[in-house]
Amino acid sequence: MKLTFLGTGAADWDINAYTPDAGFRRFSSALVNDDLLIDPGPHIFHFARCAGKPDMFENVKNIIVTHTHSDHFCPDTVKKLCSGGNVRLWGDRACMKKLTAAIGESAAAEIDFMSIPVSRDPYKIGGYNIWSLESNHQGDYWDEFTRLYVIEGIDPKDPSLPDDVICPADVRMLYYGCDSAWIPTRSWNVIKNMPLNAMVMELTCGTAAPNDWRIFEHNTLEMLELMLKTFRKYNYFSPEVKFYTSHMARTLHSSHDELTELLKPMGVTPAFDGMVINI
Ligand SMILES: [Zn+2]
Numbered sequence: 001m002k003l004t005f006l007g008t009g010a011a012d013w014d015i016n017a018y019t020p021d022a023g024f025r026r027f028s029s030a031l032v033n034d035d036l037l038i039d040p041g042p043h044i045f046h047f048a049r050c051a052g053k054p055d056m057f058e059n060v061k062n063i064i065v066t067h068t069h070s071d072h073f074c075p076d077t078v079k080k081l082c083s084g085g086n087v088r089l090w091g092d093r094a095c096m097k098k099l100t101a102a103i104g105e106s107a108a109a110e111i112d113f114m115s116i117p118v119s120r121d122p123y124k125i126g127g128y129n130i131w132s133l134e135s136n137h138q139g140d141y142w143d144e145f146t147r148l149y150v151i152e153g154i155d156p157k158d159p160s161l162p163d164d165v166i167c168p169a170d171v172r173m174l175y176y177g178c179d180s181a182w183i184p185t186r187s188w189n190v191i192k193n194m195p196l197n198a199m200v201m202e203l204t205c206g207t208a209a210p211n212d213w214r215i216f217e218h219n220t221l222e223m224l225e226l227m228l229k230t231f232r233k234y235n236y237f238s239p240e241v242k243f244y245t246s247h248m249a250r251t252l253h254s255s256h257d258e259l260t261e262l263l264k265p266m267g268v269t270p271a272f273d274g275m276v277i278n279i
């Protein structure tokens with residue numbers, strides 16, 4: 001399973017101040033293989049243009065939504081990707097409220113939307129099993145359930161191998177947790193038993209944010225460190241699990257290079273826009 005980071009920043013980044021260097025971050029969004037989009041944010045087409053891949057969303061079949069904050073959910077992006085009816089949107093009912101308010105009732109009704117409650121059981125979405133678990137965050141609506149996702153994908157057999165060569169199915173599991181402070185207990189009780197291969201943790205608050213009020217809805221360095229120590233103490237997840245961070249705030253972090261050095265002793269890699277990981 002391949003994950004492309006389309007954006008790795010929090011909501012304080014300004015796309016109008018874009019410079020083509022590795023330190024710039026767009027709003028958080030990611031693409032699984034070429035067919036599953038996590039968060040239809042407002043900057044994903046900017047990423048595609050800058051990457052010289054204007055058609056990179058051509059094969060997207062499904063979109064999952066973490067929550068309706070405008071850095072993660074852009075009605076115009078949804079309209080662009082979903083018009084034509086070949087792409088399905090999955091998430092909380094709040095997505096429809098936001099779409100209706102932004103593009104009107106009749107245009108919103110044309111979107112192929114599937115409301116999925118948070119659940120300890122997975123949903124079959126495209127070729128993936130996807131757990132939609134609650135995050136510790138609040139979206140634009142009081143009754144919205146914001147989400148963390150676990151995505152289980154099965155790597156297809158290498159097409160270069162002859163048909164009579166049987167390969168065991170290679171099941172891979174990815175955790176994507178932007179935005180959330182900690183991992184809520186009910187979600188943790190599902191996640192802790194999973195052989196995760198990669199975790200993308202949110203890290204909104206960095207060295208420039210000691211004792212910050214955002215600890216009630218986002219992670220800080222201290223929180224990340226404590227979670228990692230606990231994961232390792234009890235050998236959670238798969239033995240080779242890899243850790244990444246995303247959703248770094250512009251005003252709460254130093255440079256990407258400094259963050260890379262800071263996270264190295266923790267065994268964590270901060271993601272950057274355009275980074276691709278093989279899970
Ligand atoms: Zn956000």
Ligand SMILES: [Zn+2]
Pocket residue numbers: 067069137138179
């Ligand atoms: Zn948010």
